Amino acid sequence: MIAVLCGGVGAARLLAGMQQVIDPREIVAIVNTGDDTELHGLHISPDLDTITYTLSGAVNPATGWGLGGDSFRAMEALDRFGAITWFRLGDADLATHLFRTGRLRQGASLSEVTVEISRGFGLNIKMLPMSDDPVRTRLSLRDGGEVAFQEYFVKLRHSVAVSKVRFEGAELASPAPGVLEALETADAVIVAPSNPVVSIGPILSVPGISEALEARRESVVAVSPIVAGAALKGPADRLLVELGEEASAVGVGRFLRAVVGTLVVDEADASLAGAVRDLGLECVVTPSVMSTPEVAAGLARVVLGSASGHRLDPADSHEL
């Protein structure tokens, strides 16, 4: 069994690659819920949904989130009330949030609903939210004020400088049922190429999770989401710099080294391998920009090989 710490789009693509090379039933995805938000009374879990939609093939390929071919009549109709419409919820997408919210109000846990939704989409991997308790990522802006994650990420399009990130509620949260067990018994733990600050950070903030990773650090493999000094998607590069770290695979390694034993970096960062090793990490160099399912599968093989101590040649990745 392989446990994977996951944010949104990058994690979804790596999981899709892993599904090609190992039995999906061997995969346990432990997913960030620090981005979760309540909007129009609905409980929205963007990272859980992005993974679900991607793995089921239902995702909107143009955006990497939401459902392909969706319409936005509810959003258009919300305009007449002056309601928030910058967070776009498609009509078919709404069904996921309606079902989740209805079940939560009936008393189901987020873990339980997550299983039900992933079954609804026919997934074979096991998906766990990092916690059933509310943990909310909040960002202090350099120009003053504090905003919730979605306000930073969607409304402000992450084009504002951040001075501090905190995970509200984390100290009172517990890992969701099965999370610690998965982290303790997995053959390997993978940290997906997700934003280390605001996607992996919230997961690590839940008491017990960092400790479980530290205890098995040698078999924890992270994939750098920073390639050639830039984030493939989103604000990971700027956030690292704003929080005093460098925007590079080395910065990612330094950020994660307490809980990670191996860092996988892109070929474009081959020259950084020495600096990563100087941090006390193993470093594996391989194509990591998952622009096609083949690259994703190749990356998955390398990551899994690294984790098991049997590093595979990425050139073999099409054969398995």
Next chain:
Amino acid sequence: MIAVLCGGVGAARLLAGMQQVIDPREIVAIVNTGDDTELHGLHISPDLDTITYTLSGAVNPATGWGLGGDSFRAMEALDRFGAITWFRLGDADLATHLFRTGRLRQGASLSEVTVEISRGFGLNIKMLPMSDDPVRTRLSLRDGGEVAFQEYFVKLRHSVAVSKVRFEGAELASPAPGVLEALETADAVIVAPSNPVVSIGPILSVPGISEALEARRESVVAVSPIVAGAALKGPADRLLVELGEEASAVGVGRFLRAVVGTLVVDEADASLAGAVRDLGLECVVTPSVMSTPEVAAGLARVVLGSASGHRLDPADSHEL
């Protein structure tokens, strides 16, 4: 100012007629919320919405509820989770429920959200829910068991026999702000041609409302929703019989006579006028089947005229 006790479709049509003959700002609609339900975590107020959609011209004319030209993608998508889909919520219609639910979760009262929604639809009448507190109509079935109103009305299509109706929460509910004031100060109170048992009944169950009507019974005018022994829509006729009353304008009169001074009956029931008067009610006979806006306006004029003691000739109704 005219106060109107309202259920759904019949009330919406009478209000639309009233809007043609008096200034809409003079109308206060006091609306049944005993049908309200929570579904998929959303607070749904069917009677409030039917009135709003009808008066704004946005209603689906084929059904009398929902929005014209709406789509049902969210409902279709809910199917994959095995969620309840017998209560059909259109995609644009969902916006109303999302906005209401979001505002309620923020701490707004149902009265406050009702004003906001009616403004969003450009209405000029004042709409008040009967209560900001939850009152839920529940029906005991003759074959056993008790169901919520929407389960009876929509899921079972009201084709089951009922032995008892109760309004859960009524004894603890208060009239919404402005309701008693409207009932005490209105020039007239109209009871719309809505189901007396499950549309008007819940309003009368809220402590203080029946008392306010009894105190001014002589200027309270009801329109019979039963014409020639049958309900124009819905199960009013069967419910009256199942609860021991007769399915006729006379039955309606007997059901409401404690709070009503005048009953308006359709021309088809002219022969019942004597029996209605024998109950101690005034009886006015006029066309009441609101198949066109002209009939609705004519009925509105007669009702308003009856209430003010200056009964107008329905033949004049097109002239005003």
